[in-house]
Amino acid sequence: MTEAPSHGLKARRLGIDTHAEPVVFLRKDSPVSRSEGFSPHSRILLSAGARQAIATLYQVENGILARDEAGLSNAAWHLLGLNEGDCIKARHAPPVASLSAMRGRIYGKAFDETTLHEIVSDIVAGRYSDIEIACFLTASAARPLSHAEICALTRAMVNTGDRLSWKAPLVADKHSVGGLPGNRTTPIVVSICAELGLVMPKTSSRAITSPAGTADMMETLAPVALGEDQIRAVVAQEGACIVWGGGIDISPADDILIGIERALDIDCEGQMIASVLSKKIAAGATHLVVDMPIGATAKVRTPAAARALSAGLEGVAKSFGLQIRVVPGEGTQPIGRGIGPALEARDVLSVLQGDKTAPQDLRFRALELAGALLEMSGKAGVGMGITMATTVLDNGQAWRKFQRICEAQGGMRTPPLAGFRKDLTATAEGIVTTMDNRRIARLAKLAGAPEDRAAGIEMHIRIGDAVARGTPICTLHAESAGELAYALAYADANADMFRITQP
């Protein structure tokens, strides 16, 4: 089906962040809107020279655009590679073929390998609207993805992005299912494992909704925004790196799917498994340890959910020849004391430096994960992984390794300290019985994390601690008085995020 020719429009960058969805804004009374019969929710094919993008249409009535202008969201602007004022054309988008398969899945027709590859390719190319992605995720949750479908989805996600390969028979990696503030084990695990001879080219993400991502934290200690060549040089020299993965386009579908899944707050387990494993497989990992905290306000809420997710991860990893070990753990409270990039970095340094006041929960969690990798890889005998890891941590080898990695990445830095600090204190005597990880994370963000690197929370208590009236619970760190006040107001209104029970 051929379309009629379309009118030219002047492209205008509106600087609007609609996340991954390309959006075009057109005047309702523009010649093209009228002649094409565009209506709300229309999907529009935009063309700029040889480049094309499908965008969702929002019609505009008044003066923010001229009648011959097309306003574009950032996603649409980048897909089309535009310059201000470029001429673009707009017409109804032809049907996206893979959407029929998605609709069939709603009514029970299983996805096959080819179909999932087409769907994921279309999603990566921005050809699915957000509501279509919501439909895909919901259909995949209401009628759960089968093992074969999860494998096919994983493969599709791997194949639609970049892949890394390493001249090593064994490449170690680590993933945390997340949901706990703090819990910054990665630099410790990498330093221990690399010191003991494992190749561990670790790429991490920045925070999306949390108060810090591993990359944000690590950036207070060393440069992390390295290109692929620089990463390879660091790994060639030190056997490991701890860098931001955003410079490499690994499993680009993952970010898009997770963005919508998080907005819907639904769990599509099959998609989650494919997201985690596709990133690791594309990054060239052969041995993977998965940190899985379990707790009422963590991502995985019950031991039964943890068992089901572990079985799914193990089954799919096996199909790809990826060795995996899931390490379940307590997920009822933050791990480590700091929450926020610099505060978490301080915890990491204190553990690596063998500081007597270092947070022992963080230290032990890192040793457990490193130990699992050492056993899986055959570096340590069964049951001997933690002991081996403890040795190189306690004798300072891991700390020296970490310093060398930082130097190789461009030079070690000192994490900043916030200029505005204020203690929150217990308003009653009692025992700390529960903490709300989600509201604690929120509090750290209100204080300015992760944009303000020094901002966040320094915890002083753990569940089970006895407190008196006036005992410090935590210290808020902020880079401005306004943000400190703002976080304090939230903390006052939400004092029950730390539950203290009278004895």
Add this chain to the structure above:
Amino acid sequence: MTEAPSHGLKARRLGIDTHAEPVVFLRKDSPVSRSEGFSPHSRILLSAGARQAIATLYQVENGILARDEAGLSNAAWHLLGLNEGDCIKARHAPPVASLSAMRGRIYGKAFDETTLHEIVSDIVAGRYSDIEIACFLTASAARPLSHAEICALTRAMVNTGDRLSWKAPLVADKHSVGGLPGNRTTPIVVSICAELGLVMPKTSSRAITSPAGTADMMETLAPVALGEDQIRAVVAQEGACIVWGGGIDISPADDILIGIERALDIDCEGQMIASVLSKKIAAGATHLVVDMPIGATAKVRTPAAARALSAGLEGVAKSFGLQIRVVPGEGTQPIGRGIGPALEARDVLSVLQGDKTAPQDLRFRALELAGALLEMSGKAGVGMGITMATTVLDNGQAWRKFQRICEAQGGMRTPPLAGFRKDLTATAEGIVTTMDNRRIARLAKLAGAPEDRAAGIEMHIRIGDAVARGTPICTLHAESAGELAYALAYADANADMFRITQP
């Protein structure tokens, strides 16, 4: 959970039509964005005095907004009842409670009456984002709604809008499942039934994606934008009306759900049944006839699908004490000759006036539907409905009734005739074997329908007709030379929308 106090923002109307979804645009570097930690897809609670609305956030980087401004879509603007420059506040929206039930439904937990009422209330109040509505619809299609759930959804849709009641024991109504261009039987059916003593207060919609809605067509013959009091006066006098329903807020959830369902191009049968029946129940109907065209490019594609949908409609209607009769019919081609408001009005007039050249398919379809209503209501004996309807159509009584209804609505009008017309002709000899209803509707819209009342298509052939090279297939009508040219280009590129097979 109480939130921290929030910063004031100056409201700015951006005139952006995002359909039903409230959207707020904020500068990424605004104090509130930073301190609240808003991110893409965040749901924001906006407050203006006592009024509140939940909106989806799009963050803006550059100059279309000042740092202290909040740009609002039309839906958000209206929900908050704002004036330019009003002060509004923005913070993270609290969780919408009914969303948990929606998420539970994904994993198989049935909706109950209370839950569905909450969900529909929240949707009507704009508290669901488009992706959340997509999730609701997909979950309701992947795990089909049960009879009890459809009844509860119907009741919720009735109860969240206005209701009409009539001082009559029997109130007739008509619905068309749609998908066929033309097929404008309503004015004929209403005139016949009202003349024979049925009370038939018919409200219709304007076109959303079609080249004409009944209200658009009727407006070329008489005023249709009447208030409730005016409608009651017309019905008191003539026993019937043919007006636009947009002035009365009947089943407001329907428009919102259908907007997303159509954008996704998925069928959620339970939702469709609830949409149709909720509108009729809320409008006070007791007897309903449903026109259901069946064809490859109609809404209902197969006889099996028609049987399933009919059974669903009948079962739910019964629970509400609504008498219903589904009249299946051929849906392979447009009904009547005209497509577009004025052209369809001309067909209606020619049938009512007993013109010998009137389209017989339209005439017969209207007689069938009127006959069914007359039999259901006991006005006609079984099998005698069509005969009775034919009598008042042929003797001119229905035509006089129609004129009186138009006068009561404010005075009869003459439909306009387009100034630019052009025949499309057959490019080869043969038999017309199929027509693509969707592309024919598209062609009429490209010519300017429904905004240009006189624009559209006048058909000259029907399936089965023999044509020679040069035989006129249809005439395009447009109000400007540009639109005519535009439609012609589309017709040239899509000549196969009328398939002519060589004998």
